[in-house]
Amino acid sequence: MEVSRDVSVWEKIIKNSLDIICALDQNGCYTKVNEACKNILGYSQEEMIGQSLRCFIHPDDLDRTLLVANDVIKGQKINNFENRYIHKAGHEVYMMWSGAWLKEDGVVICVGRDITEQKKARQKNELHQAIVEHGVDMLAMLDQELNYLHSEGSIHRQMGYTNEQLIGTNALNYIHPDDISLATDLLSKILTSSSYIKVPDYRFKNAKGEWRWIETTISNQLNNPEVRALVANSRDVTERIETRLKLRESEQRFKSLFENHLDIVLFQDREGIIIDANATTLSFFGVEKEEILNHPFSYFLTPEVIPICDKALRDALNGEWVRYEATIPFEGKGTYTFDIAKIPVVVNGSAIGVYSILRDVTEIHQYNKTIRRQAEKLNNIMESITDAFFTLDKNWIFTYVNSEFDRILHTNREQLIGKSIWDIFPEELNGEFHRHYSEALETGKSAHFEAYLKHLDVWLQVKAFPSEEGLSVYFDDVTEKVKSRLELERLSLVASKITNGVVITDADGLIEWVNEGFVALTGYTLPEVAGKAPVSFLTGEETDKIVLERFIEKRMQSKPFHEEMLNYKKSGEKIWLLLEVTPVLNEAGKVSRFITIQSDISYRKEVEESQLQLTKDLFNQNRDLQQFTYIVSHNLRSPVANAMGLVDILSMISKDSAEFNTSLNFLRKSVNQLDTVLRDLNMILSIRDKRDTIDRESIPLALVCQQAISDLSEPLHACGAEVKMGIDESINVQGDKAYIYSIFHNLLSNAIKYRASGRSLVVNIECMSNTGTGTTISLSDNGSGFDTESAGDKVFKLYKRFHANSDGRGIGLFLVKTHLDAMGGHIEVTSEVNVGTRFLIYFK
Amino acid sequence: MKVFVVDDEEVSLFITKRLVVFGGLAAEKDVHTFLSAADALSTLTGCSDEALPGLVLLDLSMPVMDGWHFLDVLATLRPAIREKCRIYILTSSLASSDQHRAAHNSMLSGLIHKPISLESISMLIAAGGAGVDAVEREDLV
Numbered sequence: 001m002e003v004s005r006d007v008s009v010w011e012k013i014i015k016n017s018l019d020i021i022c023a024l025d026q027n028g029c030y031t032k033v034n035e036a037c038k039n040i041l042g043y044s045q046e047e048m049i050g051q052s053l054r055c056f057i058h059p060d061d062l063d064r065t066l067l068v069a070n071d072v073i074k075g076q077k078i079n080n081f082e083n084r085y086i087h088k089a090g091h092e093v094y095m096m097w098s099g100a101w102l103k104e105d106g107v108v109i110c111v112g113r114d115i116t117e118q119k120k121a122r123q124k125n126e127l128h129q130a131i132v133e134h135g136v137d138m139l140a141m142l143d144q145e146l147n148y149l150h151s152e153g154s155i156h157r158q159m160g161y162t163n164e165q166l167i168g169t170n171a172l173n174y175i176h177p178d179d180i181s182l183a184t185d186l187l188s189k190i191l192t193s194s195s196y197i198k199v200p201d202y203r204f205k206n207a208k209g210e211w212r213w214i215e216t217t218i219s220n221q222l223n224n225p226e227v228r229a230l231v232a233n234s235r236d237v238t239e240r241i242e243t244r245l246k247l248r249e250s251e252q253r254f255k256s257l258f259e260n261h262l263d264i265v266l267f268q269d270r271e272g273i274i275i276d277a278n279a280t281t282l283s284f285f286g287v288e289k290e291e292i293l294n295h296p297f298s299y300f301l302t303p304e305v306i307p308i309c310d311k312a313l314r315d316a317l318n319g320e321w322v323r324y325e326a327t328i329p330f331e332g333k334g335t336y337t338f339d340i341a342k343i344p345v346v347v348n349g350s351a352i353g354v355y356s357i358l359r360d361v362t363e364i365h366q367y368n369k370t371i372r373r374q375a376e377k378l379n380n381i382m383e384s385i386t387d388a389f390f391t392l393d394k395n396w397i398f399t400y401v402n403s404e405f406d407r408i409l410h411t412n413r414e415q416l417i418g419k420s421i422w423d424i425f426p427e428e429l430n431g432e433f434h435r436h437y438s439e440a441l442e443t444g445k446s447a448h449f450e451a452y453l454k455h456l457d458v459w460l461q462v463k464a465f466p467s468e469e470g471l472s473v474y475f476d477d478v479t480e481k482v483k484s485r486l487e488l489e490r491l492s493l494v495a496s497k498i499t500n501g502v503v504i505t506d507a508d509g510l511i512e513w514v515n516e517g518f519v520a521l522t523g524y525t526l527p528e529v530a531g532k533a534p535v536s537f538l539t540g541e542e543t544d545k546i547v548l549e550r551f552i553e554k555r556m557q558s559k560p561f562h563e564e565m566l567n568y569k570k571s572g573e574k575i576w577l578l579l580e581v582t583p584v585l586n587e588a589g590k591v592s593r594f595i596t597i598q599s600d601i602s603y604r605k606e607v608e609e610s611q612l613q614l615t616k617d618l619f620n621q622n623r624d625l626q627q628f629t630y631i632v633s634h635n636l637r638s639p640v641a642n643a644m645g646l647v648d649i650l651s652m653i654s655k656d657s658a659e660f661n662t663s664l665n666f667l668r669k670s671v672n673q674l675d676t677v678l679r680d681l682n683m684i685l686s687i688r689d690k691r692d693t694i695d696r697e698s699i700p701l702a703l704v705c706q707q708a709i710s711d712l713s714e715p716l717h718a719c720g721a722e723v724k725m726g727i728d729e730s731i732n733v734q735g736d737k738a739y740i741y742s743i744f745h746n747l748l749s750n751a752i753k754y755r756a757s758g759r760s761l762v763v764n765i766e767c768m769s770n771t772g773t774g775t776t777i778s779l780s781d782n783g784s785g786f787d788t789e790s791a792g793d794k795v796f797k798l799y800k801r802f803h804a805n806s807d808g809r810g811i812g813l814f815l816v817k818t819h820l821d822a823m824g825g826h827i828e829v830t831s832e833v834n835v836g837t838r839f840l841i842y843f844k
Numbered sequence: 845m846k847v848f849v850v851d852d853e854e855v856s857l858f859i860t861k862r863l864v865v866f867g868g869l870a871a872e873k874d875v876h877t878f879l880s881a882a883d884a885l886s887t888l889t890g891c892s893d894e895a896l897p898g899l900v901l902l903d904l905s906m907p908v909m910d911g912w913h914f915l916d917v918l919a920t921l922r923p924a925i926r927e928k929c930r931i932y933i934l935t936s937s938l939a940s941s942d943q944h945r946a947a948h949n950s951m952l953s954g955l956i957h958k959p960i961s962l963e964s965i966s967m968l969i970a971a972g973g974a975g976v977d978a979v980e981r982e983d984l985v
Contacts, residue, residue, distance in 0.1 A: 630941075633936075663858075
């Protein structure tokens, strides 16, 4: 009974146990199970008994469970074995088992407790612990003054502070001075708030003294009775901040590089639209940024360069780096040359756009062009040097040879370059050229010399200039000059022995040499006259210009000639020279110099001069004689002929006839006329004889003129004439008083004689000019005048008359002229028929 | 025969006229004298062929228009006058240059020196041929 009662108690215990108590057979099938299964696993006792445990255990734990079950069957007791069951509702149920094998019954009895709650709580705790220990967040509790009350989490690992070190200290002690104000601002904010506040990045000192960037979220839990603190959840964001700073810096660097790039830099998208452009771009195009952005780059280009730029853009968009040079004309700006680089920006394997860098190389291009041009020019200059020219390097190798070199030395310059001068002219090695060139190279001083090149029979005048590179040499063929100089030396030797003047000039007539005879004749020495043309200093004022011109002209004809010329010695003394000029011709038949032999012919010239004067005098006398002959034949013969005729008539008629008397009167008249002519002739001849011996005294013109007027007052008065005498009394002339009187007397008589019939005579006498060289008097009337054109110069000739029906003899004007001639003056006349006549009288 | 005498000297004209009449070359009424060449020229160029003289005696040395000038103008204005009328220079000049010049002037028939001699007048009559009037000549004598 007791046992039975016991059994009943046990049954009750089992029945009310909160744990599962069950029995399993060898095959793992439940044979007994208490009611707890319903509560724990959701299955009823009936649903479980007879079923294998496999049906209820979490598949993941099954194998492990079977192994343990096996061990139990073998007699091993097991405690605290944990596994998971699947609740009838589907969720996991954590179980802890203890079990034992009952050999006699052949069953395994097990007690299983539902440990799901404990398990989950433990898991949560472990998770929390793991998060706190291994997470990134640092947790702290602070009082309202920010003193640490507690800390946990990664703060130790990350900042190096233990909880103990922090507690009691103030958080502000760890914050960077620059960030303190930020922290205190936020503190005041959080104290009045009950929610979160996020503290942005600030710097926090770690245990090593390094500044770390921290981001903190603070929750005001001061009023939470469970907490009573500010809860700070912080995270070390140093890396993020630094990354961000670095990124910003790198961006800044790029931006700066882009913006401040001295070249034009712009970014185009795939369509070629300008997305960004730097300052240089804007200043180059002279536009604002808005004006250039969102335009295709081709907008700024002329049509002809668009295809080039488009192609470059396409190539760049294909991922290539493109580099090219383009000459682009811009409207109103001129043409620029750019070195252009196009760099694609590749994102995820495809180009999203292209950076273009345009470097203005216009100037460099220009420089290059200039350099090229100058090089060409230099070459032209070298070629155009009329001298032969060549350059040698320091090893005597020809580096340049011009065409004149070839011409003089009969070489082919292309074959000379690169060869040694002494290989080309081996016979000159150690010769004169070699000596001079070597010396120039050694001393660095230029060499000027003349030397003979034997194998070509030429004399060369050489200028050699040493330089860093070697030697620059100019030379000229002076064979002719040298030979001509040698000849001149020989010529001079001969000429020096001659007493005549000998002048040797070059082809241009410039003196090369004169002999002692020249020095004796002219007074000039060789050094004074060398290089000058003889005519430039030997001729003078009285040298006949025509002779001089003829001399120069004859010299052009390259034939010997002679000329007589008045020259001047150095002393200024005149000397007549006979110049015998002989040109010396060179082989080509051209004049190389002139040899002039001077002979003094002054004496002969003097004789010739006096002969010439004599001839001139004789000629004049002869001319006068001829004139007299004519006068005699006409004017002297005329009254004689009349007398003869009258005598004939008288002999033929009666003495008593009226005609006899008439004839006799005419005879008297004729004889008187004859007498007048003879007297005229006598007077004229006497004036002529006196010409060289007249007394030259100072004559007051006005006085003499007045005298003539008053002597003619009677006839003047008779015809009602008026004479206006305007000569100033101060005017005197040099001459003979009687002649001057005669001049006025004759001219006034003529004025009366030839006055116009219809009007009363007016005579004007005035002085036109009175200077040192002479005095001019005008005497004009309003008389009948004469035809100046037909009368010409005959008016002043003897017995020429120009008025019909007047008693003029034609001697008055002749006398006036003769008188003036005798005093060295002269007279001119202008006249118009029926208007008047004007005489201009020049007194010397 | 009608005779023109051109001379600027009254004495010369008187002498020539008297001698021409004495010599029987022309009747006194037929001797026309001119004191200026211009007057003679205007008469000679202005008259009809019938009114032209058979002979002109021309002095050389005259003012305004001399004998040579007279001939030049006449040759221009009435060149055909040579066929109707003979022109002689009557000059006192003995200059050979005048003689030479006269010989080469186609307007002239000759040169006579002053004073005109009876021989010269006879020559003029002979040369004039038909122009000589015997009756007049007798009158003169």
